[in-house]
Amino acid sequence: MRYESITRPDGAFQQALTASQVVAVCGRGFGRKxxxxxxxxxxxxxxxxxxxxxGETVILRVAPARSYRIERDFMRHEHASLPFFAPIADLMPRTLFVDFTHDLVPRDYTFQTMLGGVSGAEGFRALADKPGFFRQVGEIVRVVHGVRGERFGRPAGPTHATWSEAVLSTVEFLRDAGLDDSDMREVGVLAAKNSAVLDEITEPRLLHGDLWIPNVRLDGERIVGVFDHDRASWGDPAADWSIYEAGRKPGTARDAFWDTYGRPSTSPSAVWRSALYRAVHLGAVRIERHRLGLADTIPANYEDMARVLAELR
Structure with missing residues (x-):
């Protein structure tokens, strides 16, 4: 077998499998080398x-050996939520084989079909009609958010009877990166104090969790693939990452997202919840930056969080 891996420093978060491990998992999944x-x-x-x-090319995805609580079991959440993404199944890779036993490698892994087109980042740079791209994203996200669930939270658990419980659980998960979390503690206090505002959301909807430019495939002007829904959850559509990204740069081509998705509510409760969701997303971004070793970008995150907390107060 020809084997190519990316060279990374010792202790890097992402770790390659050995060639023999790749052979072993292919043997289990497909019975061939x-x-x-x-x-x-x-x-x-x-x-x-x-x-x-x-004669057949597939994608092998292997979960990391370690992760923070907010990122734990991502692959299991992705697998548990997959049947609910049926309305956009034509855009998503097919799952061919999944192994969570840790018999062959001490990590979860899955095989999927390979999507066509080019990466979202590469394709987006070449687009002449960027508003058209965001209209497509808005339509896809609207379809995903139309799927109804029974309980709030993560597809593989834990789940919660109320939206406020799910939000408070997420805030707690965001506090274990070994960083100053005094601002996240205040986010939790404000969320608990305003639980009634959160619990105006009574129907769980499906959230992709990471549907934006990096996680689509493009064929010319058309989105032909959507992937990487391991951050999927059941919650308030306004809390989804796509909504956060669509609203992050007003006055740009991103505004076209709302043409197909629909305009966000401007009620006082919705505006307050939106600010809280921004705080939660900033907490998740902080953990990712810390994990990636991007220490020089973390101070700006604290500054952004301070501005959102001022709104929430």
Missing amino acids: PVSAVELGGGSFNTTYRVDLG
Whole structure:
């Protein structure tokens, strides 16, 4: 087998499998030895390979060996939520094999079909009609948010009877990165104090959790693939990452997102919840930056959080 992996420093968060481990997991999943396995860059969480099985090319995704609580069991949440993404199944990779036993490697892994097109980042740069792209994203997100659930929280658990319980659980998960979390503690206090505002949301809806430019595939002007829903959850649609990103740069091409998705509510309760969701997203971004070793970008995150807390107060 031809094997190519990305060289990383000792102690790096992402860790490659050995060639023999790749052969072993391919044998379990498909009963054959791969012709080649090439590790792909671009992501910052799972370790991903393009695997040639001899006439069939598949994607192997391997979960990290360690993670913070907010990122734990991402692959299991992705797998548990997959049936509920049926309305956009034509855009998503097919799952071919999943192994959570840790028998062959001490990590979760899954094989999927390979999507066509080019990466979202590459394709987006070449687009002449960027508003058209965001209209497509808005339509896809609207369809996802139309899927109803029974309880709030993560697809593989824990789940909660109320939205406020789910939000408070998420805030607690965001406090274990070894960083100053005094601002996140205040976010939790404000969320608990205003639980009634959060619990105006009574119907869980499906959230992709990470549907934006990096996690789509493009063929020319058309979105032909959507992937990486391991941050999926059941909650308030306004709390989804797509909504956060769509509203982050008003006055730009992103505004076209709302043409197909629909305009966000401007009620006082909705505006307050939106600020709280921004705080939660900033907490998640802080943990990711810390995990990636981007220490010089973390102070700006604290500054952004201070501005959102001023709104929440």
